[in-house]
Amino acid sequence: MALSLDRIPTYITGLDENMQGGIPKGHIVLIAGVSGTMKSTIGFASLYHAVLEGRASGIYVTMEQGKESLASHMKGMGMDVDDARVRSHIAIIDLADLRVQLDAQGVTQNVDWMGQLIKQLANYRDSIGFEVVVFDSLGAFFTLTKMENPRDEVFRFFEAIRRMGLTGMIICEMMGEMKNQFGEFGIEDYLSDGVIHVTMERSGDEVNRKLSVVKMRHTKHLMGYHPLDWDEDTQRFIIG
Ligand SMILES: Nc1ncnc2c1ncn2[C@@H]1O[C@H](COP(=O)(O)OP(=O)(O)OP(=O)(O)O)[C@@H](O)[C@H]1O
Numbered sequence: 001m002a003l004s005l006d007r008i009p010t011y012i013t014g015l016d017e018n019m020q021g022g023i024p025k026g027h028i029v030l031i032a033g034v035s036g037t038m039k040s041t042i043g044f045a046s047l048y049h050a051v052l053e054g055r056a057s058g059i060y061v062t063m064e065q066g067k068e069s070l071a072s073h074m075k076g077m078g079m080d081v082d083d084a085r086v087r088s089h090i091a092i093i094d095l096a097d098l099r100v101q102l103d104a105q106g107v108t109q110n111v112d113w114m115g116q117l118i119k120q121l122a123n124y125r126d127s128i129g130f131e132v133v134v135f136d137s138l139g140a141f142f143t144l145t146k147m148e149n150p151r152d153e154v155f156r157f158f159e160a161i162r163r164m165g166l167t168g169m170i171i172c173e174m175m176g177e178m179k180n181q182f183g184e185f186g187i188e189d190y191l192s193d194g195v196i197h198v199t200m201e202r203s204g205d206e207v208n209r210k211l212s213v214v215k216m217r218h219t220k221h222l223m224g225y226h227p228l229d230w231d232e233d234t235q236r237f238i239i240g
């Protein structure tokens with residue numbers, strides 16, 4: 001596979017080869033799926049391998065699950081989260097911690113959460129420098145912050161990521177597979193540059209995960225739904 005410098009690979013075996021090498025830098029890509037479709041693992045594993053290969057460094061913002069729980073899940077999947085390079089190139093920020101701190105100080109009234117988040121990302125970018133942000137997840141962020149106009153805030157967030165020149169992997173929790181809509185707020189789909197959809201399909205008593213690239217701007221990519229499996233030996237997903 002010819003490596004393209006203006007793309008960040010997903011490190012999903014079988015996908016990058018069929019997606020011109022990966023996600024174009026500066027793109028905002030949704031990783032959408034119902035609970036348990038391995039969205040967090042997909043986001044983390046992409047960043048993990050990009051870091052190990054020296055292609056990028058990044059920030060993983062978690063709200064969906066605590067920092068410790070996230071790290072222990074990734075460790076359980078065979079990823080070496082204690083590796084020095086990983087520790088110094090992936091910052092895991094737990095926004096739930098921030099909320100608890102602010103609650104303790106009694107300052108959660110009228111907090112501009114989105115402004116705070118954007119400011120934190122900008123601070124990190126200026127101090128340590130990073131290219132990729134994984135945001136886990138949009139739904140959890142709005143539940144945590146109880147903001148009144150999530151649509152406006154989603155727009156503001158995506159704009160800020162673009163202005164900072166970051167590549168974003170935004171995890172979206174889908175409530176069901178019924179609607180042909182990948183985000184929760186009805187605007188994420190068209191505000192994003194790419195959508196990766198993960199599903200769990202049941203046939204008889206078997207359940208299998210599948211992945212589809214619904215869209216990826218500026219990219220010729222694989223179409224359709226393909227089996228998604230985790231390869232313990234390489235700590236990478238493989239699609240069939
Ligand atoms: N060692 C392992 N090897 C393979 N699969 C595993 C292993 N450990 C856990 N899993 C699978 O990973 C799933 C969780 O993955 P992940 O947390 O990435 O999903 P998610 O879509 O982010 O879930 P959530 O909606 O809860 O955030 C588990 O439900 C389990 O099926």
Ligand SMILES: [Mg+2]
Pocket residue numbers: 039040041064136
């Ligand atoms: Mg998750």
